[in-house]
Amino acid sequence: MKKNWPLWEVFVRSKNGLEHRHFGSLRAADAEMALENARDVYTRRMEGISIWVVESKDITASNPENNGELFEPAQDKVYRHPTFYELPDELKHM
Amino acid sequence: MSEKEIKNLEEIFEARIARDEKIEPKDWMPEKYRKTHIRQISQHAHSEIVGMLPEGNWITRAPSLRRKAALLAKVQDEAGHGLYLYSACETLGISREEMYEQLHTGKAKYSSIFNYPTLTWADMGAIGWLVDGAAIINQVPLCNTSYGPYARAMIRVCKEESFHQRQGFESLLTLCKGTPDQKNMAQDALNRWWWPSLMMFGPTDDESTHTEQSMKWKLKRKTNDELRQQFVDQTVPQAEILGITIPDPDLKWNEERGHYDFGKINWDEFWQVVKGHGPCNKQRIKDRVSAWEKGAWVRDAAIAYAEKQEKRNQEERKAS
Ligand SMILES: [Fe+2]
Ligand SMILES: [Fe+2]
Numbered sequence: 001m002k003k004n005w006p007l008w009e010v011f012v013r014s015k016n017g018l019e020h021r022h023f024g025s026l027r028a029a030d031a032e033m034a035l036e037n038a039r040d041v042y043t044r045r046m047e048g049i050s051i052w053v054v055e056s057k058d059i060t061a062s063n064p065e066n067n068g069e070l071f072e073p074a075q076d077k078v079y080r081h082p083t084f085y086e087l088p089d090e091l092k093h094m
Numbered sequence: 095m096s097e098k099e100i101k102n103l104e105e106i107f108e109a110r111i112a113r114d115e116k117i118e119p120k121d122w123m124p125e126k127y128r129k130t131h132i133r134q135i136s137q138h139a140h141s142e143i144v145g146m147l148p149e150g151n152w153i154t155r156a157p158s159l160r161r162k163a164a165l166l167a168k169v170q171d172e173a174g175h176g177l178y179l180y181s182a183c184e185t186l187g188i189s190r191e192e193m194y195e196q197l198h199t200g201k202a203k204y205s206s207i208f209n210y211p212t213l214t215w216a217d218m219g220a221i222g223w224l225v226d227g228a229a230i231i232n233q234v235p236l237c238n239t240s241y242g243p244y245a246r247a248m249i250r251v252c253k254e255e256s257f258h259q260r261q262g263f264e265s266l267l268t269l270c271k272g273t274p275d276q277k278n279m280a281q282d283a284l285n286r287w288w289w290p291s292l293m294m295f296g297p298t299d300d301e302s303t304h305t306e307q308s309m310k311w312k313l314k315r316k317t318n319d320e321l322r323q324q325f326v327d328q329t330v331p332q333a334e335i336l337g338i339t340i341p342d343p344d345l346k347w348n349e350e351r352g353h354y355d356f357g358k359i360n361w362d363e364f365w366q367v368v369k370g371h372g373p374c375n376k377q378r379i380k381d382r383v384s385a386w387e388k389g390a391w392v393r394d395a396a397i398a399y400a401e402k403q404e405k406r407n408q409e410e411r412k413a414s
Contacts, residue, residue, distance in 0.1 A: 003397050004191055007184070024247070025181040027190060030403060038261035041174050042165075045254075063123050 007056040008034040010041075012048035020052050031055075100124075111311060117241040119185035127311065130304070131241050132186050134313060136193045139179035140204035143197075145376050146172045148212040149221060157215060164261045165218060171258065174232045175251045182243035200370065207290050209372030216269055216276075216283035222262015224284075224291040225330070230255045231325050232295065235315035263332065270336045277338070283340045284333065292356075293364045295322040301361075326354050 005027040011020035017094065023042045028034035034053040042048065062070060078084045095103075104124050117123055132360035146169050153169065180190055196202035207225055212218070233255065236248040269280040289360070296302060298317040308314040316324075325347075333340050344357035366372065 003394075004189075005393065005397065007181075024250075025184075026177060027181075029393075031398035033396065037238075040170075041177050044170070044174065061120065069238055070350070 005029050009039075009056050009059060010034075010038040011052040011054070012038075012042055013050040014048050016049065020050065023047075025056060028053075076088045100339070106176065108310065111240045114241075115223060116245065117240050118242045125295060126307075128186050130307070130311070130313070131244065132183060132188050134242075135179055135183040135186070135244055136196065137203050137205075138285040139183060139193065140197045140202055141208065142172050142176035142179060143383060144204045144208045145225075146176075146212070147378055147381055148208055149372045150211050150219050152215060155215065157219075161218075164265075168222070168258050168261060171254045174256070175247075177252055178247040178270060179244075181239075185243045194386065198379065200379060203368065204292060206364065206367040206372060207294050209367050209375045209378060210286070210290055211374050213286070214279050215285060216266065216279040217265075218288070219262045219266030219269065219280065220283035220287040222258050223266055223332070224262075224287050226255055226258040226262060227329065228291050228325050230259060231321050231328075236313070238312060238315070240312040263336075266336055267347075277300075277369070279340045280336065284338050288341050289359060289363075290367075292322055292325070292359055295319075295325065297361070297364075310370050323353055326356050330354055 006029075006030055007025055008031075010023045012023045013020045023038075025040055026034065026037050028037050029049050031053060034055075035051055038051050038053055043051070074080075103122055106126060107122065107127075117127075149165060149169050149172075153162065153165055156165055179195060183193060184190055193202070197204070207228075212248070213301045231251055233248055237245060237252055237267065239245045239248065258282075266280050266283070267278040299305065299317045299319045302318050305314060305317055310403065330345070342357045343354065346355055368374070370376075
């Protein structure tokens with residue numbers, strides 16, 4: 001039998017009020033072991049209070065080759081930003 | 095892709111790095127960049143893993159619970175460093191098994207320092223102080239390197255290294271303040287670890303082959319000789335605090351340069367160890383391979399259990 005442990009991505013919430021953030025990856029046989037290993041590998045110094053693990057193959061990622069069509073259209077939509085609008089100086093707190 | 099197109103992509107790529115942009119796993123990159131990074135990151139990972147062996151040797155014989163807890167935590171950190179780096183390296187398209195294979199067959203290198211034996215308890219102090227000290231100097235600039243996953247791994251590694259060096263220094267300091275025998279033991283450890291530590295920065299600049307390319311890709315920010323000088327300058331005053339003598343009769347402050355001058359390194363010894371003829375090269379790989387092989391049944395059992403569990407879950411889902 002020559003089967004290798006799959007790759008998992010680890011997300012850690014460092015404290016309540018903050019989102020889970022990608023911390024790195026690791027190898028584990030199943031989800032439970034991935035959680036235990038994530039605890040040992042990524043939270044040895046109180047770096048977290050909650051962990052998510054997701055098998056890497058289950059993540060769909062955008063391809064940098066498509067970055068043009070995906071992200072460039074936002075560049076010419078300046079009217080989505082507050083500074084686009086010209087307002088008189090005497091207007092305060094807006 | 096035509097040669098011209100590749101050339102064009104390469105120029106865009108180099109310009110991105112020059113602008114301090116990071117390269118991420120799915121970005122296009124020149125084959126040479128990928129290969130160089132696989133080599134450097136995997137060697138770095140192997141060094142962390144093999145680096146556990148000389149220290150693991152002393153865990154059961156630590157002189158107190160405090161020292162034992164510290165050493166155990168340090169060695170566990172090194173395992174963690176290896177794991178961060180292996181996963182960073184995997185993003186470049188090499189599998190973990192391939193990297194292990196390269197280590198176990200002697201195809202891949204790791205830091206030569208770990209091919210020296212740890213003869214006394216004082217060696218644990220000397221390793222933390224000197225070897226981790228040298229590693230920090232080598233690693234800090236890498237927190238800013240161009241390959242994103244490597245830089246992120248290095249940031250985590252560097253945060254953890256400081257404790258390694260401090261616990262080593264504290265341990266040596268305790269010996270130096272102890273009985274004459276204890277102090278002699280500390281001096282003996284310094285005598286044996288000093289020169290190999292200087293070699294950790296690699297060959298001299300005129301002998302070092304890929305410095306220029308590495309500088310461009312931010313795998314290096316300073317040359318080997320500059321880093322070595324930095325290490326000597328910061329370590330000499332620390333040895334004075336310990337009250338032990340660095341084994342180099344040529345070591346002295348150079349007012350003009352504003353640096354310490356130091357003696358000639360035995361590069362023959364360095365190349366001997368790199369080529370596999372150091373005191374412990376064979377032992378280290380043997381121990382590593384044996385640990386891997388003895389763990390095989392555990393890895394297989396874990397996979398078998400995961401598959402059984404998965405099948406059971408599927409059946410339950412079908413039934414409900
Ligand atoms: Fe380390
Ligand atoms: Fe370390």
